[in-house]
Amino acid sequence: MTTRITVNNSQNQADDTDCQALEQALTRRINISGFTDVNSKEAICALCQVGGTNNAAGNLAVTLEDSTSPPAFAATTITLKQVKDVLKASNLKFTLRQYARNRTQDCHDIGLKHQIPGDLYKKLIHMFGPISEQDSYWCSSFQMDSDVCPPNVKDMLVKHYNSMFKK
Secondary structure (H helix, E strand, O other), rough: OOOOOOOOOOOHOOHHHHHHHHHHHHHHOOOOOOOOHHHHHHHHHHHHHHHHHHOOOOEEEEEOOOOOOOOOOOEEEEHHHHHHHHHHOOOOOOOOHHHHHHHHHHHHHHHHOOOOOOOOOHHHHHHHHOOHHHHOOOOOOOOOOOOOHHHHHHOOOOOOOOHHHOO
């Protein structure tokens, strides 16, 4: 008898539909005129950049300000707790880390746009020495398996990850 086993790795990241559902649900929860799903994506990705995907993440928050004149909405602070509450209340079956793994390029681009390096940036500098500003926006653990993360940063992220299990 021959058996074939197929491993489904799709649970490592949320799909696009799920990510959009979270962004839409957050927009509804914020319920501010002029605040869009794009703003929700920016807030969620910024929270991921600053460590929101980590189990030990504390009271993280980001503030979005509309720079258009006149602004479409007033400065709005979104907390990690709000995002997690929306995930739970919306009955979405994925984690913020799985969201970030789907949105790796978006998280990088939003980090770059708003000068938010990845949460492991300083730690990786201590481990490996100087890191370019360009690479700093990729320095988040959820980028480790990203197809778009630069190989040199992926290598540092893998070494960092493996170092956590050495005694």
